[in-house]
Amino acid sequence: MDAISVIRTKRDRGRLSDAQIDWIVDAYTRGEVADEQMSALAMAILLNGMEREEIARWTAAMIASGERMDFSSLTRPTADKHSTGGVGDKITLPLAPLVAACGAAVPQLSGRGLGHTGGTLDKLESIPGWRAHLSNEEMLDVLGEAGCVICAAGEGLAPADRKLYALRDVTGTVEAIPLIASSIMSKKIAEGTDSLVLDVKVGSGAFMKNLDDARELARTMVGLGTDHGVRTVALLTDMSTPLGLTAGNALEVRESLEVLAGGGPADVVELTLALAREMLDAAGLPDADPAKALADGSAMDHWRRMIAAQGGDPDAPLPVARERHTVYAETSGVLTRLDAYAVGLAAWRLGAGRARKEDPVQAGAGVELHAKPGDRVTAGAPLLTLHTDTPERFDYALEALTGDAIEITEDASYEPTPLILDRIA
Numbered sequence: 001m002d003a004i005s006v007i008r009t010k011r012d013r014g015r016l017s018d019a020q021i022d023w024i025v026d027a028y029t030r031g032e033v034a035d036e037q038m039s040a041l042a043m044a045i046l047l048n049g050m051e052r053e054e055i056a057r058w059t060a061a062m063i064a065s066g067e068r069m070d071f072s073s074l075t076r077p078t079a080d081k082h083s084t085g086g087v088g089d090k091i092t093l094p095l096a097p098l099v100a101a102c103g104a105a106v107p108q109l110s111g112r113g114l115g116h117t118g119g120t121l122d123k124l125e126s127i128p129g130w131r132a133h134l135s136n137e138e139m140l141d142v143l144g145e146a147g148c149v150i151c152a153a154g155e156g157l158a159p160a161d162r163k164l165y166a167l168r169d170v171t172g173t174v175e176a177i178p179l180i181a182s183s184i185m186s187k188k189i190a191e192g193t194d195s196l197v198l199d200v201k202v203g204s205g206a207f208m209k210n211l212d213d214a215r216e217l218a219r220t221m222v223g224l225g226t227d228h229g230v231r232t233v234a235l236l237t238d239m240s241t242p243l244g245l246t247a248g249n250a251l252e253v254r255e256s257l258e259v260l261a262g263g264g265p266a267d268v269v270e271l272t273l274a275l276a277r278e279m280l281d282a283a284g285l286p287d288a289d290p291a292k293a294l295a296d297g298s299a300m301d302h303w304r305r306m307i308a309a310q311g312g313d314p315d316a317p318l319p320v321a322r323e324r325h326t327v328y329a330e331t332s333g334v335l336t337r338l339d340a341y342a343v344g345l346a347a348w349r350l351g352a353g354r355a356r357k358e359d360p361v362q363a364g365a366g367v368e369l370h371a372k373p374g375d376r377v378t379a380g381a382p383l384l385t386l387h388t389d390t391p392e393r394f395d396y397a398l399e400a401l402t403g404d405a406i407e408i409t410e411d412a413s414y415e416p417t418p419l420i421l422d423r424i425a
């Protein structure tokens with residue numbers, strides 16, 4: 001087998017054979033196939049697509065490139081959630097302890113932010129002492145102690161994806177549905193969860209800008225999960241505006257704590273509860289009541305146990321940025337647009353995100369919203385506040401919020417987009 005013939009097959013719109021897929025994924029992981037050859041193949045896949053059987057085989061080859069985790073020693077059913085990424089998407093933080101409080105075990109392997117979308121690990125690292133990197137034994141210990149764990153995936157999990165994702169990131173080949181689906185699902189299947197709920201984001205702040213593409217991605221991932229014996233359901237949810245009122249690491253932890261304390265913004269609570277119900281259903285616990293677990297403090301109790309078991313101090317004050325700059329409404333009317341991508345980009349430019357994998361992030365940086373689409377605002381009222389330790393970044397961040405990022409009109413018929421757009425099982 002050789003890489004050039006595999007590239008030519010896909011370049012000429014052919015179907016890759018099982019042997020071609022197994023060989024190229026394995027040879028690339030071992031360093032026998034060069035990055036430039038894999039980039040050419042990734043671009044051919046982006047342009048010419050893959051059939052369902054090809055995606056299934058590609059996913060299986062990525063799983064086989066590394067280890068599989070084993071949670072069979074746990075007495076509770078395991079449930080996991082994956083979001084395709086958005087702005088202000090802090091849902092994993094309240095969701096994992098909430099679902100644990102309702103009786104499932106939640107092993108949540110999470111990632112860091114790259115570009116305008118935030119990463120769960122970066123958010124949690126703003127809690128003094130909290131550790132993202134755990135051995136498999138430590139992960140099981142935290143799960144036993146708190147019922148949930150949120151940590152970084154070990155090096156051994158789907159190493160083919162680790163390499164390929166970094167390559168796609170710098171070759172304009174992230175947005176290929178077969179590659180996104182196989183990337184996400186290979187890690188989730190290798191992780192060994194019994195059930196999985198996917199939050200597929202749609203809109204300007206998401207990979208998938210329109211509903212048709214999001215549906216195709218969701219169907220592909222649900223099919224892959226089901227074929228591998230993982231009970232998988234997807235919700236398609238709106239990402240045209242940020243979730244909640246904050247985008248940025250410590251800012252989002254603070255908002256998650258409000259939700260765990262029984263308050264928090266309505267959209268964050270709605271999505272947390274909807275995903276919790278799906279996870280509990282998929283885990284075989286349909287009678288659990290997540291709203292009660294938020295109200296009675298049991299979800300907060302699991303959060304505190306999880307943070308402490310991972311070295312964090314749940315009572316420590318969260319970092320706050322040194323400088324703030326508030327943007328005020330120029331006119332009165334209804335806020336009809338507060339664009340998710342623009343807010344994510346502004347938060348990133350303020351220091352909440354990183355340009356390269358190895359860059360540090362600022363714990364306190366980000367954007368705080370004072371109004372959401374559908375709210376009536378008056379001229380001179382605060383719309384959003386920028387937070388950073390490096391005030392020389394304010395102008396660059398403000399540039400992201402110009403043009404049509406923010407729109408205030410007198411359009412009385414305006415209805416905000418519903419948060420949950422579809423469900424695919």
Ligand code: URA
Binds near residue numbers: 165
């Ligand atoms: N998240 C992943 O893990 N992989 C992708 O390809 C895209 C988003």
